Every structure is written in structure tokens, then in C-alpha cells.
Amino acid sequence: MVRIKRFYRNEDIIRELERIGTDKIIMEHISSKMRFYTFLIEGVSPAIGNIIKQSALSRGTDAGINRLVIKGEPSSSDILIGGTKKEFQYIYEMMKEQPFKIRNIFKEIMETIDFVEKKRRTKIMGILNVTPDSFYDGGRYNDLKAAIDRGIKMKEEGADIIDVGGESSRPGSEPVDEETEKSRVFPVIEALSKEGITISIDTYKSGVAEGAIKRGAKIVNDISGLRFDKNMIDVVKNNDVDVVIMHMKGTPKNMQENPYYEDTMKEIIDFLKERIEFAEGSGVNPQRIIIDPGIGFGKRVIDNIKIMKNIFEFNSLRKPILIGASRKSFIGKLTGADVNERLPGSLLSVFLSIDAGVEYVRVHDVKETKQVIELYYRIMEEDDTIHNN
Structure with a gap:
């Protein structure tokens, strides 16, 4: 039997990994690969769009972008990118060598993930x-x-x-x-x-x-x-x-x-x-x-x-x-x-x-x-x- 799972919190993933008997040393590493996020990046140039697209593909995820960006058109495009927290962490590390604007995009993504994952009660x-x-x-x-x-x-x-x-x-x-x-x-x-x-x-x-x-x-x-x-x-x-x-x-x-x-x-x-x-x-x-x-x-x-x-x-x-x-x-x-x-x-x-x-x-x-x-x-x-x- 294969069961689809939906995890609402990181703690739920950790709980399941503990039940399975996963090594505690790597639990956080594994759980970060199971928390999926989607971001809309607005109005980036074709050059930045292509860098983000290729970076996402290199980490095993993907990004949706205007089909004409590869030709350098239009002058700007929105991007829809999805990935796990771990994948975004990898991309962020890669982007630290890139110009400020693109580096800042992924800094903002990581800050948003950290904000969402903070415990808070309504x-x-x-x-x-x-x-x-x-x-x-x-x-x-x-x-x-x-x-x-x-x-x-x-x-x-x-x-x-x-x-x-x-x-x-x-x-x-x-x-x-x-x-x-x-x-x-x-x-x-x-x-x-x-x-x-x-x-x-x-x-x-x-x-x-x-x-x-x-x-x-x-x-x-x-x-x-x-x-x-x-x-x-x-x-x-x-x-x-x-x-x-x-x-x-x-x-x-x-x-x-x-x-x-x-x-x-x-x-x-x-x-x-x-x-x-x-x-x-x-x-x-x-x-x-x-x-x-x-x-x-x-x-x-x-x-x-x-x-x-x-x-x-x-x-x-x-x-x-x-x-x-x-x-x-x-x-x-x-x-x-x-x-x-x-x-x-x-x-x-x-x-x-x-x-x-x-x-x-x-x-x-x-x-x-x-x-x-x-x-x-x-x-x-x-x-x-x-x-x-």
C-alpha cells in the first residue's frame, strides 16, 4: 500500500521520521526536502529570468517563465518557481555570487520561508x-x-x-x-x-x-x-x-x-x-x-x-x-x-x-x-x- 501524505508542520515530518526510525542527525536535512513552497517573482529581466530558470533546473526543480524570454523578449517577465526549502537554500547559495538584485530575490524567499515556519498561535x-x-x-x-x-x-x-x-x-x-x-x-x-x-x-x-x-x-x-x-x-x-x-x-x-x-x-x-x-x-x-x-x-x-x-x-x-x-x-x-x-x-x-x-x-x-x-x-x-x- 502506498499512502499520499500531507504535512502541515515541520514537526509532523520529524514525528513521522522518528516513527520510521530515521537517524536523528539527518532528520532536519530530510524534512527540509519535504516542505514544498511556491513563489511568484514579479517583473524580472530576460537575463535574470534565464539565470533563475537554469538554476532551478540544476537543483532538480523548475520555474515557469514567459516562453519568449529565451530570445530576450519581453523586456520583463513574471516567474513562478516551486521547490523544497532545501532546494531554495541551494539556489540561494548559488545566487550569492550573482548581482545584487537576483541575490536579493532569493534572500527574500528564504526570509519568507523562515517567517512562515515560525510557530505562532492565532x-x-x-x-x-x-x-x-x-x-x-x-x-x-x-x-x-x-x-x-x-x-x-x-x-x-x-x-x-x-x-x-x-x-x-x-x-x-x-x-x-x-x-x-x-x-x-x-x-x-x-x-x-x-x-x-x-x-x-x-x-x-x-x-x-x-x-x-x-x-x-x-x-x-x-x-x-x-x-x-x-x-x-x-x-x-x-x-x-x-x-x-x-x-x-x-x-x-x-x-x-x-x-x-x-x-x-x-x-x-x-x-x-x-x-x-x-x-x-x-x-x-x-x-x-x-x-x-x-x-x-x-x-x-x-x-x-x-x-x-x-x-x-x-x-x-x-x-x-x-x-x-x-x-x-x-x-x-x-x-x-x-x-x-x-x-x-x-x-x-x-x-x-x-x-x-x-x-x-x-x-x-x-x-x-x-x-x-x-x-x-x-x-x-x-x-x-x-x-x-
Whole structure:
């Protein structure tokens, strides 16, 4: 009998090699030949394309490239290259003698593989909207006691972070003035921080963020990607807090007015890359940056599908990823489910996120999400405590 195997983690390969009785000295060497990766290299010259193609073939793997590259045409081509970690390591060593650009391509590939292989567990960011008009829970937690009680409840259910927002960002929503937003979020943040809860402030206004940080917030979740308020970058940098940089087309008021993409994933990744470079170039600690592709923010249903199907690609930026798909309209448009009936679709989005290595999921339903995450890791890690149960 021959059985096909799919290994989710390096540890699973090592476990199987141990079961077989492989020499421990060579286990890591062998496992690196069993972890397969595929990379898209964009816009390289024919000369570099031919070098990469021949280098891949010399190591027993291959690369797909425009058929005219061998003739020196076109002026640039994308390349799709696949291989094991060991094969990429070999190619990287070969490329160290090549010009900077080609050497840097394979340096980036190796850094991305190392990032993907780092152990990380998905954390839960519970949503607490203290607004009258949010798309799902608007008006439920306008009262201070109700908001505090909800925050504490989510913490008890398993939330690692509570994301407090005082302005709705649903499609078509109107902005609120800064003082109104402050009056909504500051008392809640102050109270929950005293309970030892990690707080994120959902705002694009630097004044709100600054005040929230003073009251205990540890994360700034900026849906504008640090674009709407020029002072936000200084608030993040000077307070050395984590910052979520999100992709959005337009503003919440107009973002769903015929959004369009030629290449959804490329455009979002390019945007996030530019925003990361802006933040780091402005002095933000690189270890503080989290990225969010912005499900539902200036996206068609097909764009949201492409994001959820290809979440893994955002690891190319080598930053922790946040996904917020909870009860979003694309679930309803695909299934016909009303916002109150979208929990199953939300939980599938959580599973897809965990499986792609996402570090944070932003959700309304903490208890149910916690169960999905716990079950995922118990299954994938084959917890020894359950072997005899």
C-alpha cells in the first residue's frame, strides 16, 4: 500500500521520521526536502529570468517563465518557481555570487520561508462597538455598563484583545467628530484596562488614539492605513504601540461605490508594502506592525473571495496578519444568510485564517471562535494528553 501524505508542520515530518526510525542527525536535512513552497517573482529581466530558470533546473526543480524570454523578449517577465526549502537554500547559495538584485530575490524567499515556519498561535480580537450604527451590534453597547460588561464577558470567553470603536465604518457610514468619539470610547477603555484586559483602539484619528493610549490601549487599529491623519504616525512611533495597517479603497462613506481591481491580491499587497515602508521609514518599530487586507472595505464579493482563498500570500510581507471577516456582507451575498445567521460562515473564515498562519482574527463571536481555534491546534499538534482518552 502506498499512502499520499500531507504535512502541515515541520514537526509532523520529524514525528513521522522518528516513527520510521530515521537517524536523528539527518532528520532536519530530510524534512527540509519535504516542505514544498511556491513563489511568484514579479517583473524580472530576460537575463535574470534565464539565470533563475537554469538554476532551478540544476537543483532538480523548475520555474515557469514567459516562453519568449529565451530570445530576450519581453523586456520583463513574471516567474513562478516551486521547490523544497532545501532546494531554495541551494539556489540561494548559488545566487550569492550573482548581482545584487537576483541575490536579493532569493534572500527574500528564504526570509519568507523562515517567517512562515515560525510557530505562532492565532489570537482573538473581540469587537466592542460603542456606536449606535455599526452593521451588526450597533446600539447594543452604547450604555457604559453594558459596554464594560460585554468587554469583560468577551475576555472570559477567550478574547486576547478587545478592539474598542466609537465610529462606525460600515459602508455608507458618516464620520463622527473627534469629541463624540472620545466620549464614547475613553470611559470604556479606562474601565477595561483596569480589569487587566489588552485594549485596541479602532480609530484613524490621532487625538483619539493618543487619549486611548494614555488610558491603557496597547494597539492602534487604523482602517486608513495611517493615511487619514498625518499625526497618527507620530502617535504610534512616540508611544511604541502596535499598529494595524489596513487596506481600504476610499472612505467608509464611499468605499463600496463600484470598487474595482485589475489584480486584487497584487494591488492589496503592493499597498500594504508601501504603507509598511512608510511606517518603518518614519521610525515605527518594525516589530510593532500588523497588516490587515480589509475584508469588505472597498471590495466586491469576488475580491473578498480572493482574499480569503489566498490569505497565505500575505505572509510575503513577513508581518503578523489580522483578518476581520466576522458576519461581513460577502457571507450573506454568497449564502443568502441574514447578518444574524452568519456565524457558520464567520467560523469558516476563522478556520481558513488559522490554516494560513494568521495571527489575529477580529470577531464578534468570541466563545465560538475560541472553540474553533482550540480544536484546530489540538488536532494539528496531536496533543499527547489526549492519546489515551
